[in-house]
Amino acid sequence: MPVTDAYFPFLIDRQMYKIFDGEELEHWRKAAEQHGFSLLGRAKDRYQLVLGCHKCGNATLKRSSVVLGYNPECGNCIRERREAAATKVGATLLGPDPEGDRHYGTYQFACGHVDRRQHTRVEAAAAGGHNLSCDTCTNEQHATEAAEHGWTLIGPSARNDQSYRKYEHECGHSQDVAVANMRYGDVNCAGCSETWSSKPSKIYLLSFTLPNLPAIKLGYSNNPTMRLRQVQLDRGETQGTLDQEIELKTGHDAICLEKAMHRHIKAHWPKLIVTREDFRDHLTTTSEIYHACGRAFIIALINAVDNGWDPNQTDNWQQFTSFRDQDA
Ligand SMILES: [Zn+2]
Numbered sequence: 182m183p184v185t186d187a188y189f190p191f192l193i194d195r196q197m198y199k200i201f202d203g204e205e206l207e208h209w210r211k212a213a214e215q216h217g218f219s220l221l222g223r224a225k226d227r228y229q230l231v232l233g234c235h236k237c238g239n240a241t242l243k244r245s246s247v248v249l250g251y252n253p254e255c256g257n258c259i260r261e262r263r264e265a266a267a268t269k270v271g272a273t274l275l276g277p278d279p280e281g282d283r284h285y286g287t288y289q290f291a292c293g294h295v296d297r298r299q300h301t302r303v304e305a306a307a308a309g310g311h312n313l314s315c316d317t318c319t320n321e322q323h324a325t326e327a328a329e330h331g332w333t334l335i336g337p338s339a340r341n342d343q344s345y346r347k348y349e350h351e352c353g354h355s356q357d358v359a360v361a362n363m364r365y366g367d368v369n370c371a372g373c374s375e376t377w378s379s380k381p382s383k384i385y386l387l388s389f390t391l392p393n394l395p396a397i398k399l400g401y402s403n404n405p406t407m408r409l410r411q412v413q414l415d416r417g418e419t420q421g422t423l424d425q426e427i428e429l430k431t432g433h434d435a436i437c438l439e440k441a442m443h444r445h446i447k448a449h450w451p452k453l454i455v456t457r458e459d460f461r462d463h464l465t466t467t468s469e470i471y472h473a474c475g476r477a478f479i480i481a482l483i484n485a486v487d488n489g490w491d492p493n494q495t496d497n498w499q500q501f502t503s504f505r506d507q508d509a
């Protein structure tokens with residue numbers, strides 16, 4: 182009972198398989214029917230059965246022992262389920278795992294990056310309404326956040342804790358810091374004893390000429406002039422300028438206010454946000470870039486903060502501009 186040279190005239194698990202010329206046993210047929218399949222034939226070798234799935238109508242290959250003894254699942258139904266889960270989290274299932282682990286697949290994320298992921302984790306993310314985060318983008322974001330405070334992301338931390346990374350300070354000392362603390366500059370360097378959050382800082386407004394649109398960046402730094410240089414990949418092209426800066430007593434104040442300003446802009450004028458695709462090739466930042474038409478609005482917000490407005494306390498920033506007008 183050999184494998185023939187003839188192929189099945191339909192795809193089996195999206196592949197072509199050669200017909201195996203052999204008897205089709207009645208107890209296989211019965212077991213297949215019980216599990217929701219029709220026995221269509223035998224393929225590849227003497228162990229494999231070709232089943233027609235009653236649910237999706239496609240053919241799938243299963244070992245006869247699996248059909249008899251276990252709960253056979255249709256490979257096409259599994260694939261469809263995984264593809265649907267991927268779509269739900271903004272990704273695309275491209276194919277099997279390049280490392281050959283059947284629990285993993287190759288996925289493309291919304292950002293365009295491609296990576297392997299465990300299928301069950303993608304399905305869990307879809308079921309829980311979570312997004313699938315891209316390691317490349319997450320790393321870029323962590324590196325950018327660290328750069329705002331004079332640190333360089335080195336890589337994973339030595340300790341067995343996913344929330345930590347290893348960073349190097351501009352003084353040359355490296356240490357583990359929690360990602361969330363680094364984001365808020367809440368880190369003390371054990372090498373040079375600098376406590377960033379207690380140093381004075383600034384909120385700034387920068388302007389750039391991106392190829393297709395003028396854009397602005399609202400941010401904080403203790404050195405906006407240096408930040409302006411850092412953030413541009415090609416200064417000749419983007420021609421950035423520092424347009425405004427206000428002083429804050431501590432870096433901690435600066436970041437809390439700045440984050441709240443971004444939330445305020447997102448809530449009240451979300452169309453100002455420039456999508457990352459439009460600046461990723463020109464600026465080394467991951468977000469916080471706005472269309473230049475929002476300049477007057479953002480300058481007014483910065484002035485309100487300078488007059489004591491705390492967007493964490495109230496949305497009413499206008500009262501802090503009129504306060505200044507009356508005062509002047
Ligand atoms: Zn199926």
Ligand SMILES: [Zn+2]
Nearest residue numbers: 292294315318
């Ligand atoms: Zn990415």
Ligand SMILES: [Zn+2]
Nearest residue numbers: 350352370373
């Ligand atoms: Zn240091």
